[in-house]
Amino acid sequence: MTAALSGAGAEATGADARGQNAAGLDASGLDATVQVELGTFSVSANVRVAAGETLAIIGANGSGKSTLLASIAGSQRIDTGRIRLAGRTLTRRGTDGMNGADGTVRTSGAVVDLRRADRRIGLLDQRALLFPHLGARANIAFAPRAHGSARRAADRTADEWLERVGLPARGSARARDLSGGQQQRVAIARTLASEPELLLLDEPFAALDVTSRAELRALVAAETRRLGIPVVIVSHDPLDLIALADRVLVLESGRVAQEGSVAAVLESPATPFAAAFTGRGLLHGTVRHAADPDARLELHDAPLAELRGRGALPAPGTPAVASFDPAQVRIEAAASANDAASASAANTWCGTVGEVSTGPAGIRVACAEWPEAWAVLPLARVLDPWLAPGAPAVWHLPEAEVRFATPA
Ligand SMILES: Nc1ncnc2c1ncn2[C@@H]1O[C@H](COP(=O)(O)OP(=O)(O)OP(=O)(O)O)[C@@H](O)[C@H]1O
Structure with missing residues (x-):
């Protein structure tokens, strides 16, 4: 049964003198x-x-x-x-x-x-x-x-x-x-x-x-x-x-997947849609160490075991994501795709160059072993003779450029 009401003030507001209701919300919103x-x-x-x-x-x-x-x-x-x-x-x-x-x-x-x-x-x-x-x-x-x-x-x-x-x-x-x-x-x-x-x-x-x-x-x-x-x-x-x-x-399949300030969502998107919206890449993992500035994500099915970055994370073991600006990813030629010595630094791994394509922002280079990881390089890098699909490379994602987030 529908009880139709008409006009403003059909129900008491429950708001106190400061315009805040019991839940602390602004009653005018x-x-x-x-x-x-x-x-x-x-x-x-x-x-x-x-x-x-x-x-x-x-x-x-x-x-x-x-x-x-x-x-x-x-x-x-x-x-x-x-x-x-x-x-x-x-x-x-x-x-x-x-x-x-x-x-x-x-x-x-x-x-x-x-x-x-x-x-x-x-x-x-x-x-x-x-x-x-x-x-x-x-x-x-x-x-x-x-x-x-x-x-x-x-x-x-x-x-x-x-x-x-x-x-x-x-x-x-x-x-x-x-x-x-x-x-x-x-x-x-x-x-x-x-x-x-x-x-x-x-x-x-x-x-x-x-x-x-x-x-x-x-x-x-x-x-x-x-x-x-x-x-x-x-x-x-x-x-x-x-x-x-x-x-x-951020709405996903009818549910709120993320909510925050504009800066928080643009810098630290938590879902694939939000990441694509902001032009950032998104990596999935589980929390290894929660506290910022030593926050770390454990990665699975990736040539890198753990990723260091910025932002608070929930308890260890919880699924979380890391986003990155692909323009900040560095790629250099490597002796081989398993060159462990050149991949010993944090957020650094060896892998093969996958698909290379051009876009308005530069050349997009995917990591063949880890398709979630990709870089956008200046157009001039297309002239690098070694940079072609199948080439072994060292990849580096600067820690300060990695932003952690947890989907709702
Ligand atoms: N009257 C309806 N009956 C059944 N399904 C519906 C009805 N209206 C919308 N839907 C379905 O609900 C889903 C959400 O539709 P909605 O238009 O709200 O999405 P949206 O996020 O606004 O999409 P878009 O960005 O394309 O405008 C879609 O799968 C749509 O097919």
Whole structure:
């Protein structure tokens, strides 16, 4: 049974005078615990974003990013969980939250489902979806009009937004007379003019050219900072993370695989997707020594027994990963692929040159005995006469360049 609530303040917030609730969360932010079953696929995640904070969600195609956004927006029904925004409960179904890694749940009783229109959530994807028969001003004014503003006041608000998004003279232009970038500017203005308490962005710049993308990224960064609302952005573009996000959540097969600051995830990715996203290589092993600065990973099926690096690790024996910048891997010719003497230093091993290919960053050289290990060398190294598939080589991965991480 669904108990539909309408309007803000339908439930007591439970927030104290400092705006913090019992769990220590900022009551003006987003606190979502959702489980969604879609046949053989399911999404189960906690998403918390403070007011004024931007969380980026990254993950491979089909990892559940859009499903997670849709469940927060209200267009995808959750099976269990709870979504709270700015002190209001938007949805509560069958649980107060997932308690711990085993996913055990507490049943809370009443089901709450706020209508999508009552959630005060702005959602923007790569399609501007403007009303084609209306001008830019009327498209933007639609939001304040829908919230009860008089026509003149709504037009004034729309004109302010046209100014902010850099289109002060295009108020009368119809959508079809605007470029793709201009349409997306109007869409951003229309979304924010509705005064959302949360902004959800699903690949908002993906359909734009490089210049428009940079301009709109800067516009969204400035406006969301000014408004101080929580923002969630799904993106495949590392520049969006760097320019907009405070934190990153990595979704894998519907589960949170890693969560941390932008710097932490970009420098120490914990999953193959996050590593590929950041252009780093990823090596798997088990913890041999946990404490930084003497942290070490035991490697298996690799020509190197242990890897030294930076970053805290969990207890010995636990599976963990190490990421590295392939541009920092050094390769020199060796007398043979088993030349133990030249491989005695830490993070140094002998192995055969595997596949050699060229890319925009230089030449990619794989280690035949350890395909997870590879180097990117300057293009000029292609002239090294010895550097060819099958050649014995000494490989070195500087300890300071290795970053340890533990997937969730
Ligand atoms: N209504 C549905 N019924 C069944 N399965 C669905 C439904 N909607 C999505 N899925 C499946 O759920 C999985 C996650 O889809 P989703 O679109 O959320 O992923 P995504 O991470 O946003 O992917 P992309 O990066 O390609 O947009 C996919 O395997 C998809 O096929």
